[in-house]
Amino acid sequence: xxxxxxxxxxxxxxxxxxxxxxxxxxxxxxxxxxxxxxxxxxxxxxxxxxxxxxxxxxxxxxxxxxxxxxxxxxxxxxxxxxxxxxxxxxxxxxxxxxxxxxxxxxxxxxxxxxxxxxxxxxxxxxxxxxxxxxxxxxxxxxxxxxxxxxxxxxxxxxxxxxxxxxxxxxxxxxxxxxxxxxxxxxxxxxxxxxxxxxxxxxxxxxxxxxxxxxxxxxxxxxxxxxxxxxxxxxxxxxxxxxxxxxxxxxxxxxxxxxxxxxxxxxxxxxxxxxxxxxxxxxxxxxxxxxxxxxxxxxxxxxxxxxxxxxxxxxxxxxxxxxxxxxxxxxxxxxxxxxxxxxxxxxxxxxxxxxxxxxxxxxxxxxxxxxxxxxxxxxxxxxxxxxxxxxxxxxxxxxxxxxxxxxxxxxxxxxxxxxxxxxxxxxxxxxxxxxxxxxxxxxxxxxxxxxxxxxxxxxxxxxxxxxxxxxxxxxxxxxxxxx
Amino acid sequence: xxxxxxxxxxxxxxxxxxxxxxxxxxxxxxxxxxxxxxxxxxxxxxxxxxxxxxxxxxxxxxxxxxxxxxxxxxxxxxxxxx
Amino acid sequence: xxxxxxxxxxxxxxxxxxxxxxxxxxxxxxxxxxxxxxxxxxxxxxxxxxxxxxxxxxxxxxxxxxxxxxxxxxxxxxxxxxxxxxxxxxxxxxxxxxxxxxxxxxxxxxxxxxxxxxxxxxxxxxxxxxxxxxxxxxxxxxxxxxxxxxxxxxxxxxxxxxxxxxxxxxxxxxxxxxxxxxxxxxxxxxxxxxxxxxxxxxxxxxxxxxxxxxxxxxxxxxxxxxxxxxxxxxxxxxxxxxxxxxxxxxxxxxxxxxxxxxxxxxxxxxxxxxxxxxxxxxxxxxxxxxxxxxxxxxxxxxxxxxxxxxxxxxxxxxxxxxxxxxxxxxxxxxxxxxxxxxxxxxxxxxxxxxxxxxxx
Numbered sequence: 042x043x044x045x046x047x048x049x050x051x052x053x054x055x056x057x058x059x060x061x062x063x064x065x066x067x068x069x070x071x072x073x074x075x076x077x078x079x080x081x082x083x084x085x086x087x088x089x090x091x092x093x094x095x096x097x098x099x100x101x102x103x104x105x106x107x108x109x110x111x112x113x114x115x116x117x118x119x120x121x122x123x124x125x126x127x128x129x130x131x132x133x134x135x136x137x138x139x140x141x142x143x144x145x146x147x148x149x150x151x152x153x154x155x156x157x158x159x160x161x162x163x164x165x166x167x168x169x170x171x172x173x174x175x176x177x178x179x180x181x182x183x184x185x186x187x188x189x190x191x192x193x194x195x196x197x198x199x200x201x202x203x204x205x206x207x208x209x210x211x212x213x214x215x216x217x218x219x220x221x222x223x224x225x226x227x228x229x230x231x232x233x234x235x236x237x238x239x240x241x242x243x244x245x246x247x248x249x250x251x252x253x254x255x256x257x258x259x260x261x262x263x264x265x266x267x268x269x270x271x272x273x274x275x276x277x278x279x280x281x282x283x284x285x286x287x288x289x290x291x292x293x294x295x296x297x298x299x300x301x302x303x304x305x306x307x308x309x310x311x312x313x314x315x316x317x318x319x320x321x322x323x324x325x326x327x328x329x330x331x332x333x334x335x336x337x338x339x340x341x342x343x344x345x346x347x348x349x350x351x352x353x354x355x356x357x358x359x360x361x362x363x364x365x366x367x368x369x370x371x372x373x374x375x376x377x378x379x380x381x382x383x384x385x386x387x388x389x390x391x392x393x394x395x396x397x398x399x400x401x402x403x404x405x406x407x408x409x410x411x412x413x414x415x416x417x418x419x420x421x422x423x424x425x426x427x428x429x430x431x432x433x434x435x436x437x438x439x440x441x442x443x444x445x446x447x448x449x450x451x452x453x454x455x456x457x458x459x460x461x462x463x464x465x466x467x468x469x470x471x472x473x474x475x476x477x478x479x480x481x482x483x484x485x486x487x488x489x490x491x492x493x494x495x496x497x498x499x500x501x502x503x504x505x506x507x508x509x510x511x512x513x514x515x516x517x518x519x520x521x522x523x
Numbered sequence: 524x525x526x527x528x529x530x531x532x533x534x535x536x537x538x539x540x541x542x543x544x545x546x547x548x549x550x551x552x553x554x555x556x557x558x559x560x561x562x563x564x565x566x567x568x569x570x571x572x573x574x575x576x577x578x579x580x581x582x583x584x585x586x587x588x589x590x591x592x593x594x595x596x597x598x599x600x601x602x603x604x605x
Numbered sequence: 606x607x608x609x610x611x612x613x614x615x616x617x618x619x620x621x622x623x624x625x626x627x628x629x630x631x632x633x634x635x636x637x638x639x640x641x642x643x644x645x646x647x648x649x650x651x652x653x654x655x656x657x658x659x660x661x662x663x664x665x666x667x668x669x670x671x672x673x674x675x676x677x678x679x680x681x682x683x684x685x686x687x688x689x690x691x692x693x694x695x696x697x698x699x700x701x702x703x704x705x706x707x708x709x710x711x712x713x714x715x716x717x718x719x720x721x722x723x724x725x726x727x728x729x730x731x732x733x734x735x736x737x738x739x740x741x742x743x744x745x746x747x748x749x750x751x752x753x754x755x756x757x758x759x760x761x762x763x764x765x766x767x768x769x770x771x772x773x774x775x776x777x778x779x780x781x782x783x784x785x786x787x788x789x790x791x792x793x794x795x796x797x798x799x800x801x802x803x804x805x806x807x808x809x810x811x812x813x814x815x816x817x818x819x820x821x822x823x824x825x826x827x828x829x830x831x832x833x834x835x836x837x838x839x840x841x842x843x844x845x846x847x848x849x850x851x852x853x854x855x856x857x858x859x860x861x862x863x864x865x866x867x868x869x870x871x872x873x874x875x876x877x878x879x880x881x882x883x884x885x886x887x888x889x890x891x892x893x894x895x896x897x898x899x900x901x902x903x904x905x906x907x908x909x910x911x912x913x914x915x916x917x918x919x920x921x922x923x924x925x926x927x928x929x930x931x932x933x934x935x936x937x938x939x940x941x942x943x944x945x946x947x948x949x950x951x952x953x954x955x956x957x958x959x960x961x962x963x964x965x
Contacts, residue, residue, distance in 0.1 A: 061606040170585035199585075219612045295609055314563070330588035334568045341572045348542075348573070355565035388565070400545075404560065498619045509798055512770040 042083040044288055045233060045508075045515040052080065053292065056187075060296055070178045073186075073205075080187035084150040093131050093147045094155075100127060101159040102180050108167040109174060117167045121160060128156045135372055151190040153369065157327050158184050162198055164331060171198055179205070188293055192285050192518050194303040194323040204298050218294055220493055225291030227500035232284025235507035237516045240277035244270055248432070264450050267429070268458050274432055275425035277516070279307070282321070285518045308466065311407075311416035313387040314359070316424060324366070333362045352392045359384035371431055379427040418463025422455050531578075531597050538573055542566070552594030580604060627797035634800065635660035640678075641696050642671050642709040660799050661792065665764040668711050668724050669774070670799070672731040673789035679739055680706035682960065683728055685721050686745030688714035689891050693745070693944045693952045702957030706741065713764065717750055717757045718871035723765040725875050729882050730781075740884040743956070744875065747891040748907035749942060751868035756858035772798065837947050839939040846896060849941045853903060862902035869914040873921070880922035887925040887963075888918065889956065892933050897941040927959060 042049050056076040063072040085091040104120040129137050131149050162180075165171045175183075175198075183201055251266040286303045293300040303322050310316035317325045337358045341347040344354060363384040367377030395403055406412050442450075508515065532550065539548050543561055556562040562570075571587050574580075574596070580603040590596055639659070646663040661671035675681050682703065684694045690712035699708045711724055725742060732740050757763075762770075769775040772795055776782055783791055792799075854862060872888075879886045890911075898904050918924045929952070937948040944952055 057609070058606075165583075165585050168583040168585065170583050197585075214608055216608060216612075219608050223612055223616065318564075326588065329564050330584050333564065334571075334584060334587055337565070337568045338572055341569070351542075351565070351569050355569075358565065494615055494619050497616055498623050501616065501620050502623065506798055506801055509772045509795075510802065512767060 042080060043515075043517055044285060045230070045517075048083075056080075057295065070176075070182060073182045074178050077182055077185045077187045077190075081150075081185050081190065085148050087146075089145050090147045093143065094149060094152060097124075097127050097131065097152070098155070098181065098184065100124070101155075101162075101184070102177055105159070105162045105166055105175060105180065108163050112167060112169075117163070120163050124156065124159055124163070128152065151185070154190065154193055154195060155184050157195050157324075158198070160331055161195075161327065165198065173202070188289050188296065188298070189300065192289055193321070194286070194289070194301050195327050196300060196323070200301070201298075214295070214297075220497070222291040222294040223497055224500070225287050225294070227497060227504065229284045229287030229289075229291060230504045231500060231507065232280045232287065234504055234511075234515050236280040237277055237284055238507065238511050238513065240273050240280060241516050242511070242513060244273040244277055244432075247273060264454050264457075268454050270432075271425045271429040271454075272458060272462075275421070275428055278428060278431075281516055281518065308421065308469075309417065310420050311413050312391075313383045313420055313423060316420050317363075317384075328362055328366055332365060333358055336361060352388065356385045356388045359388050367427075373430050373434065376427055376430040379423075379430070383423055383427065414463040414466055415459070417466050418461070419455065419459040421462045421466075422459035425458060426451065426455060527601060528597055531600050532593075534577065535574070535593065535596070538570070538577060542570060542573060550593050552592065552597065554593040555591060574600065578604065624797055627800065628794075631660060631796040631800045635796075635803075639674060641700070641707050642667060642674055642711060643696050644668070644691055644710055644712060644714075645695075660796065660803055662768070662799070662803070664713050665720075665768040666771075668713065668727055668765060669768040669771075670792050670795075672711075672727055673792060675709070675728060675731050676733055676736070676789075678707045679736065680741075681732070681739065682706045682708045682741045682743065684708070684710045684712055684743045684745065685724050685728075686712040686743075686889075686891075687716040687721075687750050688712070689747065689749070689942050689944070690743075690745035690889075693891070693949050694743070694956060695949055695953045698950055698953035699957035699960070702954065702961040704961070706739065708957075712745065715757075715764070717752045717754065718746075718868040718875070719754050719757070720763045720765050721750065722871050722875050722878075723763060725878060727765070727769075729878065729884070732884075734882075738883040738885075740882075741887065741960075742875075742879055742884060743887045743889060743960075744872070745889045745891050746872065747893060747942065748864055748901075748903045751864050751907065752856060753858055753865060753867050756856060836939050837945045839945065840936065841894070841896075841938075841940065845940070846900070849897065850900065853901065857903055859903075863906040864903055864910055866910070869910065872914065873917055876918050876921045876924060885923070887927060887960070888915075890926065890928045890930050891942075892929050892931065894935050894938040894941045895931075895933075896935055898930070925963060927956070929955070 042052060056079075059072050059076060063069050082091065101124055104124060108117060108120055126137070130140060131147070132152060133142070162171065162175070162183075166175070179202070182205065183196075183198055186196075186201070189196060247266055247270040251263070251270050283304050290300050290302070301323055303324075305319045305322060307316055307320040310319050337354055340354045340357065344350055347354065360381045364377045364381035367380035368374070370376055398406065536548075536550055539550055539559075540546055543559060543566070545559075545561075548559060556567065567590075568587065571582055571590075575582060578600055580600065582599065582603075586599060590599070644664050644667050646659070646667075659667060659671065661667055662669075675683075682699075684690055684696075684699075691710060691714055694710055694712075696708040696710050711728065713720060713724065716724075721744060728740070728742070729737065770777075774782060774788065774791065781788065857864075859865065876886055893901075893904065915926055918926070932955070933944070933948060937945060937951075939945050
């Protein structure tokens with residue numbers, strides 16, 4: 042069920058009423074289970090198509106229970122290995138391509154996010170961070186909570202269960218909460234049907250131009266179209282993802298859940314590593330807790346005199362982590378390498394510049410506006426180019442051009458797009474300062490009921506306008522396939 | 524503040540100065556990652572590894588991820604040692 | 606719970622209120638006082654005529670959304686074709702000669718026969734069955750309109766089809782969401798959306814296009830034709846003549862500059878449709894500048910192939926073919942095909958006079 046369909050609106054209203062009238066832990070659990078099941082099942086055309094993911098969920102639950110009773114490192118290892126193997130098999134990752142495929146068509150909706158939740162459960166139950174025994178209904182309600190099923194954010198079970206259990210008593214929402222939630226949801230839909238749709242339209246136009254270029258076209262022309270396409274795709278991704286997040290978090294408030302924020306103004310990031318603390322935050326946090334930290338810990342144990350090699354260990358840790366994050370996004374290895382190298386180079390650069398300039402001068406440089414804008418431009422530019430491998434097959438360029446040509450044009454595009462983005466950001470910041478002042482007035486709670494409603498209504502009008510004006514289908518949630 | 528917490532804080536102070544290579548650092552219960560420029564994810568986990576080693580304790584993955592300030596770290600050490 | 610329901614209700618109610626207010630406002634700003642349809646706005650970017658804005662859009666948009674007006678008249682004369690017909694046949698001039706019907710111009714700039722066929726379909730759809738025998742189509746034809754679909758619409762969707770899909774009026778190509786009698790209520794309901802569109806065009810896109818067009822022709826491609834403030838005084842340069850040949854070779858998508866049968870067949874299709882619904886058809890063989898007709902291989906090919914197809918047209922049913930090909934001199938055109946404003950008056954009177962004498 043798409044978030045932009047009429048069915049979803051109807052579904053939300055019905056489940057909202059059910060969510061509100063059903064109290065008491067068992068009843069609430071069952072009702073939530075039915076709601077989640079209804080949403081979940083809307084993605085499957087056939088019963089058979091749902092069998093693999095159901096088996097995955099049941100196995101996962103079994104392993105969570107196992108790690109509750111048997112606290113042996115060996116069992117933990119086997120459990121984690123098992124869930125990851127089933128996941129990779131069902132997602133048809135290339136490294137398991139030797140195994141025979143299932144002889145029927147099946148759907149793996151939201152499976153990546155389910156995997157993240159399951160690993161979190163297994164590890165935390167094993168280590169004792171989650172002390173309660175988790176019932177099957179609660180497990181499903183957590184893993185397949187309909188608001189976050191396909192899109193994240195990845196909620197910690199500890200936070201989720203607190204809110205989930207608090208549903209025994211009646212929901213208390215203030216008027217400000219409700220207005221805030223409505224405003225958030227509407228903003229989300231503006232981003233989805235307006236901005237995201239606009240950028241995917243621009244992207245497809247540029248992409249078409251890019252593909253139609255004949256072999257032997259001047260490198261400058263190729264680079265220009267590639268630059269346009271990758272930047273517009275990046276913004277499409279940004280508005281699509283943040284738009285869906287706004288809808289999810291806004292609806293969450295109405296359903297009595299405070300879901301964690303997944304974005305914190307990523308365009309303000311002035312380095313690659315900072316970007317990932319602002320973009321898809323819950324994913325980064327998950328990888329930090331369950332991949333990066335254990336890895337660095339292990340490296341610290343293995344390396345002699347680890348205190349002297351903090352930076353080297355870090356570089357290795359970041360590289361490996363972003364390699365995996367990239368590989369998770371797409372099986373094409375290029376994105377993985379670009380993300381890994383980006384993180385590693387970022388760390389190396391940090392270390393070097395500290396040595397060369399010294400801490401104090403570095404601090405002063407970081408406070409310099411010009412330097413900051415350049416850094417921000419280059420960060421966005423690098424990510425836009427990396428993300429291009431989500432829509433472009435590396436073989437296309439690999440076979441067409443020489444390695445040196447690719448490398449040189451990579452740096453050229455990086456620098457040019459970076460410089461342009463930096464300039465755009467100066468303008469954006471100036472505009473944002475104005476808009477912010479305006480926004481503060483608008484969203485000010487002291488505003489009368491009428492003014493607030495006028496604000497909401499104009500948002501609704503924009504949504505209606507944007508959805509009617511386009512003849513292309515509304516962009517679906519881009520991470521849906523993950 | 525109990526004597527044990529005081530002792531732990533003194534020891535942590537040494538670890539911080541050593542690790543961040545900055546004599547100017549003075550930690551308190553409220554010190555967070557924001558107060559020390561270089562306290563990023565890498566330094567965070569390195570700090571945890573050092574603390575684990577120095578105090579002879581083990582943290583859980585989730586605890587490392589959720590630590591907010593030095594005060595909480597001291598709480599955790601007290602709990603683990605106690 | 607109650608607070609959420611209340612907020613939702615207030616939101617929907619105030620939205621409906623706002624929508625209704627804008628809807629009423631549109632009738633003040635754009636009163637529906639028209640009695641004929643004209644797509645001329647598309648052609649006024651470069652002339653000094655003041656554009657007449659119309660809420661239901663312009664060009665293809667006007668055809669799709671404005672055609673409801675046709676049902677209100679007893680008898681309609683509809684001019685179709687491409688930009689030459691838009692500029693050449695001015696309804697106000699033609700109307701002076703014609704007493705037994707209202708003259709409309711629904712030609713769309715940058716059309717080929719496929720798109721003209723779609724316009725004919727839309728007009729037929731908008732005309733009640735009992736009034737279709739009072740409907741008279743004028744189709745302006747020259748070789749320029751016979752550009753193959755693959756060259757004209759690389760995306761596979763014509764401008765008319767794009768406008769049909771807009772606002773969810775049509776589910777897919779040609780499949781309407783509304784019964785033909787009902788779509789005009791939907792259009793009326795859309796007015797608050799359309800006014801945003803129209804104002805946006807007026808304030809932003811129009812000026813943008815006009816500027817681009819101006820820069821393009823004045824500085825970047827000065828050989829295209831010599832711009833004068835008065836279109837009546839424009840004259841064509843020698844470079845421009847060479848440029849047209851090169852450009853036409855590229856556009857028509859034929860290696861040896863021949864006109865294929867594809868678009869002629871579309872003209873035959875139009876004739877079949879028109880006769881099936883007992884409407885009338887007149888084909889106007891449009892003139893081009895003489896210097897171009899003498900040089901153009903496309904034109905020669907068109908002259909050769911058209912005879913066969915015109916014969917076929919006559920076999921299908923009564924059709925009037927008006928030959929205007931050689932009625933003008935070079936300086937009656939401001940480029941290779943489009944008439945100067947003063948020539949338009951001549952063309953319109955000529956056609957109006959013939960139509961007024963025509964016996965069906």
